Amino acid sequence: MKIMTKLNQEILQKFPIFDAWNPTEPTMFQVMDHNGEIVNSEYANTITDQEAVAVYEWMLKIRIADEKCVNMQRQGRMGTYPSVLGQEACQIGAVYNQQKSDWLVPTFRESGMIWYKGIPLEKVMLYWIGNEKGSEYAEDINVLPVAITVGGHLPHATGIGWAERLKNGNNITVCSFSDGATSEGDFHSALNFAAVFNAKTVFFCQNNHYAISTHRDMQTKSKTIAEKAFAYGMPGVQVDGNDIFALIAVMKEANQLARDHNIPTLVEAVTYRIGDHTTSDNSKLYREDGEVEDWKPKDPLIRLRAYLFKKGLITDTQEQEMKDKAKEYVEATVKTALETKDPNIDDMFKYLLSESYPALEEQRLQLIEEFTNNQ
């Protein structure tokens, strides 16, 4: 793109998807259409057939676990839960190419993404159950806790990617968020700082069309979210967020731009939030059933399934086995999560600062006494 600096232009030539994307005539990058037909044969083999089957199995797992979480909330066994229904391709695509030590700075609607990245499902469930042990991740996994404030985590991802460049490190940072977050001032400061300081950060926006009830068209007058990148002197691409092959191809380029060239990018993955905002929401109040029905055939699982069946890579029996296995695993995980003891009542004091101080210790003892006497 002519908008980019000369240096970026030369580098970008090696990244054809980003290089070709034109913010003045934006098109959505796609490899596989919603019938599972390959429409961009150049990228048909971005992953192997075997890998495609494995990805499909993961999508099934995420969908089954997600459904379970919604049900658990309905049964009063989990707190408010944000479903990822319909966004399973993004959940995997955002981190598919990541190396283990790469960073993920996720928003809250990412149960599948953080699970796929390596946080045990049990932890994910514990967090939404309200047990803080769910926030206890292993030391060697660079995943931040999910961000409940919308957009606030974007500058953190900038800082991590900036630090990595200063360290001459090799890790990249993927920051995930949704269309609503792009209206926050933090979106601006994060992308602006990332570009100015050459942060090794990829901003991955899942345009799922809704911030609770507010449609994407009310968030911005811009034709695409991806084109906002160019205002920051940063490459951007709009990609079909329900097309796992396209997502993986785009993120491969984005990651390499960050890792090898310290060039941050903005990826807009166009998807759709089939479920309610959270279990506390009722989306029938603000959107037509017809709209949801229009999106259902574009489901990321339907199209990958169609592709796999057409190519004879999977049979009904195998698919059923995958589902059964996933259900079994999810049920076992639920059991473990529910049986996990609550954190100690004074844990809220334990992790506040590196060391306590007398007035705080007095409050802690007050709490202990209050609940010891009641027993």
Next chain:
Amino acid sequence: MRELKIVDALNEALHQGMEQNDKIIVLGEDVGKEGGVFRVTTGLQKKFGVERSVDTPLSEGGIIGSAIGLSINGFFPVCEIQFDGFIWPGFDHIINHVCRFRTRTRGRLTTPMVIRVPFGGGIHALEHHSESMEAVFSHIPGINVVIPSDPFSAKGLLLGALESKDPTIFLEPKKIYRAIKQEVPEEYYTIPLNKARIEREGSQVTIISYGAMLRETKKALAEFIKTNPIDFELIDLVSLSPIDYDTVIASAKKTGRILIVNEEPRTAGLAAEIAAVIQEKCLFDLQAPVIRVTGFDTIMPLLKNEDYYIPGIKRITKGLNQVLA
């Protein structure tokens, strides 16, 4: 020993801190080439380069927000906020993130950093340059708040904050940046972040103050004792979160009379909090109500009327008379 002003003491602390720890990065608006609008960061960029003394785009949210990421990924950021009134676009990151990461990750990811803020009134600057919102910061769990009152404490406290494993809001009393010269050791030294300092021991009345108001209080006391020779105890609070109640309560029990002097709006302020704790801990040792001398619950006026807002010798003297009555 050579004498330094507060700005020079802070500058020396940054130089020595950055020499000692190559993970320290100073970032903020105009901190690099210019050395900051108050010149606290003078010379850092020349010595440590553009990657460690960083002129950032103009965004407090960007400065504090990205400092969180820098800190999580191994660096020790020192954010400079140009003036106290400009901190609020970055406040979301302080109250929602800086103070919470340790808790939210059960100790795995922490965000040690220093957020330096020129603080308080008295330099006849523009709007939004002179507020005293320390209580807002002290109200936040999970972050330390300190304020020096002279060059010696400025250097030692800042070096202490640079060694802390926790985030620190470091308030700099801008009125006295250049007002006081004091002997400051050339060598590296730290002052604990959570301890008050007894500036003068006494038995009849305790006066608690901090920052630039400590100097006003001392001026008022110097006049006052000419006609009322009292044996006063003067405490420099230093740490505004956590408050060193061991020192405060011991003094309150000893003298039974407490005067608190600061320049914050009075309602729901730090002085109110200290008064509440004193009456909880030692009501029956008190011989007079705890008296607060503060600013008013108003917007800080423009410079022509600024001195009517900030407590001066008159208001402090009235407070002394009240607490001794």
